[in-house]
Amino acid sequence: MDLIEILQYSFVQRALLAGVLIAAVSALLGLFLVLRRFSLIGDGLAHTTFGSVAVVLLVGVSPLYVTVAAVPLVMLSSLAIYKLTSSRKINADAAIGIVSSLGIAAGVVLASLSGGFNVDLFSYLFGNILTVNQAELLVSLLVFVIVLAVVIYFYDDLFAVTFDQELAQSMGVKTRRINVMLFVLTAVAAVLAMKVAGIMLVSALLILPALAALQLSVSFRKTMVAAVGFAVGAVLCGILFAFALNLPAGAMIVLFNIGFLFAVFVVKKLSHWRR
Amino acid sequence: MSVIRVEDLTFCYNGIDVISDVTFAVDEGAYLGLVGPNGSGKSTLIKNILGILPAARGRIELFGEPLGVFRRWDKIGYLPQRLSALNAHFPGTVEEIVQMGLRRRDARDLQNTLDKMAIGHLAKRLIGELSYGEQQRAMLARALIRRPELLIFDEPTTALDPETRDVFYALTRSLNQEEGTTIVLITHDSGVIGQYAQYLLYLDKKIIFSGTFRDFCASRDMAGVFGPESQHIICHQHDGTGSRL
Numbered sequence: 001m002d003l004i005e006i007l008q009y010s011f012v013q014r015a016l017l018a019g020v021l022i023a024a025v026s027a028l029l030g031l032f033l034v035l036r037r038f039s040l041i042g043d044g045l046a047h048t049t050f051g052s053v054a055v056v057l058l059v060g061v062s063p064l065y066v067t068v069a070a071v072p073l074v075m076l077s078s079l080a081i082y083k084l085t086s087s088r089k090i091n092a093d094a095a096i097g098i099v100s101s102l103g104i105a106a107g108v109v110l111a112s113l114s115g116g117f118n119v120d121l122f123s124y125l126f127g128n129i130l131t132v133n134q135a136e137l138l139v140s141l142l143v144f145v146i147v148l149a150v151v152i153y154f155y156d157d158l159f160a161v162t163f164d165q166e167l168a169q170s171m172g173v174k175t176r177r178i179n180v181m182l183f184v185l186t187a188v189a190a191v192l193a194m195k196v197a198g199i200m201l202v203s204a205l206l207i208l209p210a211l212a213a214l215q216l217s218v219s220f221r222k223t224m225v226a227a228v229g230f231a232v233g234a235v236l237c238g239i240l241f242a243f244a245l246n247l248p249a250g251a252m253i254v255l256f257n258i259g260f261l262f263a264v265f266v267v268k269k270l271s272h273w274r275r
Numbered sequence: 276m277s278v279i280r281v282e283d284l285t286f287c288y289n290g291i292d293v294i295s296d297v298t299f300a301v302d303e304g305a306y307l308g309l310v311g312p313n314g315s316g317k318s319t320l321i322k323n324i325l326g327i328l329p330a331a332r333g334r335i336e337l338f339g340e341p342l343g344v345f346r347r348w349d350k351i352g353y354l355p356q357r358l359s360a361l362n363a364h365f366p367g368t369v370e371e372i373v374q375m376g377l378r379r380r381d382a383r384d385l386q387n388t389l390d391k392m393a394i395g396h397l398a399k400r401l402i403g404e405l406s407y408g409e410q411q412r413a414m415l416a417r418a419l420i421r422r423p424e425l426l427i428f429d430e431p432t433t434a435l436d437p438e439t440r441d442v443f444y445a446l447t448r449s450l451n452q453e454e455g456t457t458i459v460l461i462t463h464d465s466g467v468i469g470q471y472a473q474y475l476l477y478l479d480k481k482i483i484f485s486g487t488f489r490d491f492c493a494s495r496d497m498a499g500v501f502g503p504e505s506q507h508i509i510c511h512q513h514d515g516t517g518s519r520l
Contacts (some may be wrong), residue, residue: 026296034367035362035364035365037362097412156375156376159367159371159375160376162365163365163367163372163375164355166322166327166355166423167353167355169325169326169327170325170326170327170348170351170353170355171347171348171353171376173376174345182400213366214364214366217366217401217404218366219366219367219368219371219399219401220366220368220371221371222366223366
């Protein structure tokens with residue numbers, strides 16, 4: 001089956017488009033999170049997504065809209081992590097650990113209480129971008145537009161808060177507002193990323209493109225563009241190779257992301273060695 | 276007009292008073308040296324004034340407005356003692372950092388400010404790749420490029436070599452005397468601060484002394500608090516007043 005033939009399937013077109021949008025959103029937010037030392041928030045939110053999906057299925061939401069319906073609960077979890085962290089009494093990693101374990105534990109208990117769902121809850125663990133429906137594609141597009149607009153409009157504030165929160169406060173930046181915005185958008189990105197890579201691999205979409213871009217040692221704006229470039233490249237390659245070789249798309253996308261990170265790392269080492 | 280007015284300010288951490296009942300004012304065009312031992316609450320006081328740490332009690336006004344409603348942050352330039360969590364991998368170039376938050380960005384202005392701090396050649400370098408001293412100069416440039424009416428420096432010279440330190444102090448004097456910029460400078464360098472600052476605030480959880488250097492050097496009470504030797508060290512470079520001690 002050649003590439004032209006693969007691209008003619010509408011579910012492949014939807015997967016590619018949604019994948020590109022979600023990867024770009026995850027990479028943009030991921031850069032801020034990695035630099036703020038919140039790399040593991042993706043893992044934490046993915047685990048709470050598991051619990052949220054269980055709640056959503058338990059109340060009888062149609063499986064078609066499970067992803068979208070889980071968003072509010074994951075947003076609340078994200079804000080809980082922010083609240084715990086900003087109290088200065090609990091470190092970020094510990095706050096993520098608390099919310100994350102609550103999400104998983106609640107999910108398992110709810111699954112057990114319900115005596116099983118119509119859809120396999122555990123299928124969300126590994127995701128499947130090739131099953132993206134029209135509603136999810138539209139939500140991905142909407143979220144992409146919102147995140148892009150927020151990053152452009154609040155670029156200076158996001159840059160300042162990421163560089164140094166106290167310095168940003170002294171410049172009059174509303175750091176609380178910026179942080180809440182970042183955490184809420186990250187929650188939405190985590191739910192969407194679950195569709196691409198599955199709960200187990202959400203954090204990879206947030207972290208890996210940013211890490212690869214940071215290896216380039218270029219300005220902040222260029223790093224953002226590079227992170228999006230790596231993320232989109234990994235999604236396109238991952239989906240096409242997965243379809244052609246009949247392999248799981250989420251895992252292939254993550255493997256391509258790791259491949260890009262490794263390639264950039266090696267090229268950087270070689271260029272240092274040549275000097 | 277008072278640029279900073281603080282009344283009965285108290286800040287607590289875990290139920291313990293870090294600073295208590297602090298009252299003072301800094302007038303427009305003043306150069307204030309804020310000194311005190313380690314842990315005396317100097318940086319905390321500045322963070323309270325800038326709204327970074329919320330005070331437990333008291334009232335703070337900036338440029339005549341209560342802190343809660345103050346919005347003209349472009350009037351204030353702040354150089355923190357140490358960036359709270361500078362990530363060595365932060366991908367910001369020196370020019371991005373220096374121009375951070377500026378509404379109007381002028382390339383010539385940027386270059387002049389960087390040259391003044393002797394880092395003109397580092398404009399395109401990442402901040403994390405620089406030495407601590409170079410980072411400090413970049414942060415100084417960031418504070419200065421905004422041409423603020425009030426400059427607050429927290430231990431600004433700790434990582435600077437003696438030459439750059441002298442350039443920095445001369446710069447603060449020229450900003451204060453020629454451009455009328457109000458300056459608040461926290462320092463351990465009490466022997467040097469007397470050369471530049473007209474006012475001294477000595478803090479040790481509460482205010483031990485607040486007034487002009489001349490008053491400080493002439494005060495027998497302060498000689499009793501610090502001992503004549505320490506008072507002499509603080510005063511000996513200030514307009515000869517302390518040399519009689």
